[in-house]
Amino acid sequence: MKNLFHKWNQISLVKRILVGIIAGILLALLVPDGAKWVSIFGSLFVGALKAVAPVLVLFLVIDAISKQRSGAKTNIKSIIGLYAISTFLAGFVAVVASFVFPVKLSLVTGAEDLTPPSGILEVLQTLLFNIVDNPINALINANYIGILAWAIVLGIALKSANDTTKTLLSNVSDAITTVVKWIISLAPLGIMGLVFDAFVTNGLSSLMEYGKILALLLGCLFFIALVVNPLIVYVYIRQNPYPLVFRCIRESGMTAFFTRSSAANIPVNMNLCEKLGLNKDTYSVSIPLGGTINMGGAAVTISVLTLAAVHTLGIEVDFGTALILSVLSAVSAAGASGVAGGSLLLIPLASSLFGIPNDVAMQVVAVGFIIGVLQDSCETALNSSSDVLFTATAEYAKKRKEKKNVVIKSA
Structure with missing residues (x-):
């Protein structure tokens, strides 16, 4: 039994996850009622990731900043720039696609009890209050803006601490990283449970009625992942971007697709960055x-569903106004994690740009929840995998620039 377990662990994680996916599908198709216990593996896996992620982020950032030498350089500014460019282009692509392939909706009801933000100021206000959140409360509620803020402040304060304290922080950080690796090794079981639950609970029949809007959304998300992001990476590193792109999708996007949680995927992304040999202080x-x-991904969802409402109501919109939507969706998307309901509840905010009443916009939100089985999974996969992609891109671009400068000096 021990040898069998050892051989199983020697197989690459991606292949083991594929086995879990196939097993989950087969169990859902063959014994949907007799194997309901399988879904608990998915819940436990996501729960474990969500539990460890806030603590992991807190101690990794404190450890990295407290040990950072004065004058040490990281790529955070470049990475934030890449995040902003990608998010804006995602919204822009979604706007263009919505004009080329206009889709109308059969509006439904059932979203009246949800409360969207009243404006962009409310989104920004939420972000600011998240920054000054109580640290214990931030950890309990997985408020990563608050966790980051406290970790940065504590890390700076501990720069003058003695070596014993810094060693303790480093040991705790390493221990939590080890726990994360243990949890990730259980991913095949967790993914099997998530796939089983998705097939038994939702199926695919409910998606047929909304096939056109779903096809437009997924088409935009795949275009961003396979065309736009690789182009951005190529501009920075001047190399074939697809080996890195596919590795990020395979090892980060696949897990994010099934967990449907960027927060739960943070430990997975940290682990992938370590395997890629990236700077720990940065990632x-x-x-x-x-x-x-x-x-x-959130910018795509906001833009596509908002313009679907515009087309449904027959509102005449020039491309210039729609372009403003690209900027608004990018800014709103950055605040999506601070709003209950995520990107879907920011649709009324974007709809207000075109004078669409809130009750109609909330019906569009309801459509978003109906197609959310696939939409949210693909959106999360794009968002989370591109975190690693752009972190790696910034570091590779820096190394390329340094190598180029060395060649110029030697010449």
Whole structure:
């Protein structure tokens, strides 16, 4: 039994996850009632990731900043720039696609009890209050903006601490990282439970009625992941971007697709950054930050569903006004994690740009929840995998620039 377990662990994690996916599908199709206990593995896996992620972020960032030498350089500014460019382009692509392939909705009801933000100021206010949140409350509620803020402040304060304290912080950080690796090794079981639950609970029949809007959304998300983001990476590193792109999708996007949680995928992304040999001082900050502000998938969702409402109501919109939507959706998407309901509840905010009444906009939100089985999964996969992609891109671009400068000096 021990040898069998050892051989199983020697197989690559991606292949083991694929086995879990197939097993989950087969169990859902063959014994949907007799294997309901399987879904508990998915709940436990997501719960474990969500539990460890806030603590991981807190100690990794404190450890990285407290040990950072004066004058040490990280790539955070470049990474934030990449996040902003990608999120804006995602919204822009969604606007263009919505004009080329206009889709109308059969509006439904059932979203009246949800409360969207009243304006962009409310979104920004929520973000600001998250920054000054109580640290214990931030950890309990997985408020990563608050966790990052406290971790940065504590890390700076501990820069003058003695070596014993810094060693303790480093040991705790390493211990939590080890726990994360143990949890990730259980991903095949967790994914099997999530797949089983998704097939038994939702199926695919409910998506047929909304096939057109779902196809437009997924088409935009895939275009961003496979065309726009690789182009951005190529501009920075001047190399074939697809090996890195596909690795991020395979090892980060696949897990995010099934967990449907950027927060739960933070430990997975940290682990992938370590395997890629990236600077820990950089990725310990950029990955949790990306989980909050790198929201290209959310920008796509906001733009596509808002313009679907515009087309449904027959509102005449020039492309210039729609372009403003790209900016608004990018800014709103960055605040999506601070709003209950995520990107879907920011649709009324974007709809107000075109004078669409709130009750109609909330019906569009309801449509979003109906197609959310696939939409939310693909959106999260794009958002989370691109966190690693752009963190790696910034570091590779820096190394390329340094190598170029060395060649110029030697010449």
